[in-house]
Amino acid sequence: MRREKTVGIIGFGNMGSAISEGLLFKEWRVYVYDRNKRKLREKKKYFVSPSTDHLIQYSPYIIIAVKPQDIPALLEEIKEGVLIHRPLVISIAAGVSIKFFEERLPKIKIIRVMPNLAAKKRESISFISPGRLVSLKDIEIAKEIFKCIGEVVLIKESFLDKVTAISGSGPGYVYYFMDTLYKSALSLGFSRIVAMRMVKKTFLGAITLIKDSREDFSLWIKKVASPGGTTQAALDFWKNCKLERLVRRGIKKAYLRARQLNLKKK
Ligand SMILES: NC(=O)c1ccc[n+]([C@@H]2O[C@H](COP(=O)([O-])OP(=O)(O)OC[C@H]3O[C@@H](n4cnc5c(N)ncnc54)[C@H](OP(=O)(O)O)[C@@H]3O)[C@@H](O)[C@H]2O)c1
The missing domain is CATH 1.10.3730.10 (ProC C-terminal domain-like)
Known part of the structure; x- marks a missing residue:
């Protein structure tokens, strides 16, 4: 399996598990990590990482799927790993701005995405907004990842709160x-x-x-x-x-x- 088709997902709740199902369906390799080990018990096809460090080491693309209030502590935890391995970080947390990530993780390549719960049936519409250091290739990869759970639209970050209110x-x-x-x-x-x-x-x-x-x-x-x-x-x-x-x-x-x-x- 090519490393380029590997995604790490931090937070294996409603959205994290839905996205991983979609990725597995399209034959991506998926590493998952959740602080709540019970959520990872009945795993079949994913690789369960023992820590965020492990996940970042093996995944060039990281999806952050924890609740917005858990983001600050998580960023502290992954700061060093992100600096060393420089993955593309994709956050689906509602209302947490690109600036928030860029201020806490220097030189981070961050993309903010707003999917919806229909991701569970691969019927989401996901809106994606890239951060300052993201390349066109990174955007293409993010699109490919979120196409695994439905449709994808590229949009300015200033529209994301409006997207949250509608879709x-x-x-x-x-x-x-x-x-x-x-x-x-x-x-x-x-x-x-x-x-x-x-x-x-x-x-x-x-x-x-x-x-x-x-x-x-x-x-x-x-x-x-x-x-x-x-x-x-x-x-x-x-x-x-x-x-x-x-x-x-x-x-x-x-x-x-x-x-x-x-x-x-x-
Ligand atoms: N649900 C939706 O319809 C929807 C739609 C669009 C976007 N979103 C966004 O998606 C994100 C996830 O939502 P969700 O509904 O999937 O939440 P969820 O079901 O609560 O899942 C989040 C999971 O992340 C775990 N977690 C929290 N902090 C962690 C850490 N530091 N390391 C590892 N795991 C951690 C949580 O563990 P605990 O159980 O111990 O807290 C929980 O298992 C949110 O930011 C939300 O804004 C949700």
Whole structure:
């Protein structure tokens, strides 16, 4: 196995394990390390590193997948190894800026990425922003790595908090709406099993329909909602309640929260 196709992942929780599955699927070699040894018990195809030092020694590309609050201590821990081995470091921590890494690890090659939880099914959309010392080749490698879990878009770092508010938090908003639909189905008398099947299949069907379309969502709404019909009755009611304004305000709250978290760490 070529060393170039080797990635080390620090933090083997929700995202770290999802990314490693995607990488293994595309036949990358993956080293993983987590301070919580229980998470690494049932490993099959990955190499489990005994320490961050070991992982950095064997991996030219390191993905940092620990919670934002754990980043400062982790950077202290890996500082020396990164200085010696000069890996490309990729952080997926929400709200931790490139500057934060560059100030703590001199000469670090850092790329910040914002994927989402759909990485678990290789259906993420990951936005990537390179640091000052990153080369075009490094960017290509980061793209290749994150293509293993879905689509990749290169973007300026200043947009990343906005990405967090839309596609980072987005699966949670979708589940919220699904949950509301599910509860409505229950109150109409459907059993839990039927209500759940109905909601899931409705979402899946709706997404499959538009997946390859370039038309605006508003045109798809028109295809479902005929004037005076059932869908239109619900949509008109929501319009009167100014639901769209509420949703947009919610997104803004998420964006401001991401910015606030970012500023706190500077
Ligand atoms: N979840 C999402 O939807 C999502 C989406 C986009 C980006 N992200 C970002 O992805 C990162 C990880 O999120 P997650 O949901 O995967 O978190 P998680 O499930 O809590 O996983 C993080 C893992 O890292 C371990 N860890 C913490 N500090 C460590 C250290 N110094 N060395 C080794 N392991 C360490 C944690 O151990 P303990 O259990 O002992 O704490 C935990 O097992 C976060 O920064 C988050 O902002 C998450």
